[in-house]
Each structure stands twice: as structure tokens, then as C-alpha cells.
Amino acid sequence: xxxxxxxxxxxxxxxxxxxxxxxxxxxxxxxxxxxxxxxxxxxxxxxxxxxxxxxxxxxxxxxxxxxxxxxxxxxxxxxxx
Amino acid sequence: xxxxxxxxxxxxxxxxxxxxxxxxxxxxxxxxxxxxxxxxxxxxxxxxxxxxxxxxxxxxxxxxxxxxxxxxxxxxxxxxxxxxxxxxxxxxxxxxxxxxxxxxxxxxxxxxxxxxxxxxxxxxxxxxxxxxxxxxxxxxxxxxxxxxxxxxxxxxxxxxxxxxxxx
Numbered sequence: 001x002x003x004x005x006x007x008x009x010x011x012x013x014x015x016x017x018x019x020x021x022x023x024x025x026x027x028x029x030x031x032x033x034x035x036x037x038x039x040x041x042x043x044x045x046x047x048x049x050x051x052x053x054x055x056x057x058x059x060x061x062x063x064x065x066x067x068x069x070x071x072x073x074x075x076x077x078x079x080x081x
Numbered sequence: 082x083x084x085x086x087x088x089x090x091x092x093x094x095x096x097x098x099x100x101x102x103x104x105x106x107x108x109x110x111x112x113x114x115x116x117x118x119x120x121x122x123x124x125x126x127x128x129x130x131x132x133x134x135x136x137x138x139x140x141x142x143x144x145x146x147x148x149x150x151x152x153x154x155x156x157x158x159x160x161x162x163x164x165x166x167x168x169x170x171x172x173x174x175x176x177x178x179x180x181x182x183x184x185x186x187x188x189x190x191x192x193x194x195x196x197x198x199x200x201x202x203x204x205x206x207x208x209x210x211x212x213x214x215x216x217x218x219x220x221x222x223x224x225x226x227x228x229x230x231x232x233x234x235x236x237x238x239x240x241x242x243x244x245x246x247x248x
Contacts, residue, residue, distance in 0.1 A: 031153040034083040038155060038245045047154050 091132035093235035167234035174226030
């Protein structure tokens, strides 16, 4: 099965919502600032519950915050011919 | 650096600082340093309490909310991964300890007994005795496995938090 990646627009949405800080978003959804940073960098995929809480904070549907993308293919060693 | 990452650093450093000298001495002189175990444990508790207090005061969010920050789902995932890693290490070390203990201590001790009581009893009737120094050495080795597993736990936590911060 092909792996998928999840991109998000959290950083962009924060700036569109009155330049909300990472700390402010973290407090609103009940996580730490470190988790917000990890989410924005795409280093951590949130649980479904957290994803819904983030979307609700920005008052938009879930699919406008997160989008599914094809994960970059792993580099494979070229066979010597 | 977050509250929990700092805590993991503190615990890692404190365990290393307390138990590295402890094992250095206790594995060389097991009997003479029995009391050092209690000093090491008390020292660790004091160190961790002081570190924890400093961390709580130094963390900005703690000062504002007057409470330690709750662990969120990412913290929980990191703790689970660290537990899994340290659990595997502990299991492997205990297994190695058991195998080595089974193969070395009784055989050595029984053969000593056989030499002492040659012809006096059948091998089934022979008990085995190990010296208190040997017993303490083996207990310390098992305890070292537990300490290494703890260091792995905090080390993995630190590595996970660093991995999130870098790049």
C-alpha cells in the first residue's frame, strides 16, 4: 500500500486569524507550543480529535486545514547494469 | 526547550551523575560499598527534587498558570516510544543476566563445593553457596541493567524532542 502524507495550513491560518501566536493556538486546543511547532513542520500528524479541534478553532472544515498528499517516494539504489 | 524535554535532560544527567560513580566503586568493592547504594538513591531523589523545582520555576508557562503543563498527545506518544525502547533494553539485559548467572554462578559454586567435599555426597545432594561479595556483584549487575534501561528511556525521550525541534 502506498504511503500518504498530510499537509496542513496551520501556519497560514494562524496569520489569517489575527496573527494568532503558536502559544495562543496551543492554549485554545489544549496542547503545548512544541506540538504546534511539530505540526507546522509536518513532523507529527495529529489525532483525529486534535485535527477537529484545530479546525474548529479556525471555524473552517477539517479538509481546509489538512490535505492528503502522496508521500515522497523513497530513494532506491540503482542496480548496476 | 519545553518543560518535559528539560525534565528528561535533568533525569538523564542526574541518573548518570549519581550511578556512574556508584557502579565504578560498587562493582570493584561490592561488600565495602553496600551503604553507598542508599546514599546514591537518596542523592538521586534530592537531585531530582531540586532539578524539578528549578525547572518548574524557570518555565514561563508554569509561572503564568501556576501549574505544570499537562502532557498532550505528542508527549504521550514520545513517552510510549521511550517506554517501548527501554522495555526492550531491560528485557534483553535481564535475559542476558539470567543466562550468564545460570551458566556461571551455580557451576562455579557447585564445583567449589565438590572440591571441598569430594566423595562426601552425590551431586544431587550438594547445595551451592556463593560468597556475599559475589552475590552483591550479581545484584549490582542486575541493578545496572535497570539503570541502563532508565537512561535509555530518558535518552530516547530527549532524542525524540530534539528530532522535533531540529530540521
